[in-house]
Amino acid sequence: MGRRSIHSLRVMKERAERICMVTCYDYPSARAAEDAGIPAVLVGDSLGTVLLGYDSTIAVTLDDILHHTKPVVRGSERMIVVADMPFGSYQVSDDEALRNAARLMKEGGATAVKLEGGNRVVPLVRRMVAAGIPVMGHLGLTPQSVHQFGGNKVQGKSDADAAQILEDACELERAGAFAIVLELIPAELAREISTQLRIPTIGIGAGPHTDGEIQVWHDILGLIPDFLPRHSQRFAKLGTQVRFALENYRHAVREGIFPSKAQTVDSKPSMNQILAELFDELEAQHRADVEADIAAPVETDA
Ligand code: KIV
DSSP states (O other), rough: OOOOOOHHHHHHHHHTTTTEEOOOOOOHHHHHHTTTTTTTTEEOTTHHHHHOOOOOSTTTTHHHHHHHHHHHTTTSHHHHHHHEOOOTTTOOHHHHHHHHHHHHHTTOOEEEEEESGGGGGHHHHHHHHHHOOOOEEEEEEGGHHHHHHTTTTTOOHHHHHHHHHHHHHHHHHHOOOOOEEEOOOOOOHHHHHHHSSSEEEESSOOOOOOOOEEEHHHHTTTTTTTTOOTOOOSSSHHHHHHHHHHHHHHHHHTTTSSSSSOOOOOOOOOOHHHHHHHHHHHHHHHHHHHHHHSSOOOOOOO
């Protein structure tokens, strides 16, 4: 059947079908997301915090994203795979940005790229789209600018900020973006943008009125037991389950319960051993036959 096209997301919006996205960073996760019927995943630079242990996404490199995009593409046949352009990979010059985006598609196999920002990136988005690179925008709280914002704060609360975000969204659509992530903005603003745009909006911390939702893999699966952003929800508690499983494993190894005979391969038996085992089997069978004979009722001629 082949991979879905980015246009299918617009068709979903036209049919008022909500679009469910999740971040994804490796092969088994991609297989699970595909099996769950998720239409599109993002190899997000959030991997910097949830996988690599950084305190922001700023240190993530293009090679990090490439490294994680490849297995996600290998683990999926149908899903749209959007690769995030990390901080520094599209700010230096538009030429470099195009080269980097092309690498994510050529080497990584990504269907599309995502980059953060409003009017500042509009000319770049226009060039990328003209070059055949599908682009997803990202407005509101753009985590690569966390230091400029002074933390992970809700954006677009004042009238002026809200108007700017709406204007940026319209410009990104005009520049050819196929969808826009709206992160941490008031629900009413997200509703207004979603109504005005023909391309889908994908919310995270933007309320229920967007055309779709994206969440971080580790958050929705409860892989980080001691942290959950306010805009997320755990649909499983895998972090706790993983810990229990590892404790059980440690206990079984320490107590000599694992590995047991079931996991043990004996060395190749010699011919004498094979014959001895065969003889034992025959002898056991013979004994069983004799016992069955003795137990059988004696037939008489009467
Ligand atoms: O990197 C990421 O995971 C993201 C999503 C939160 C939209 O950009």
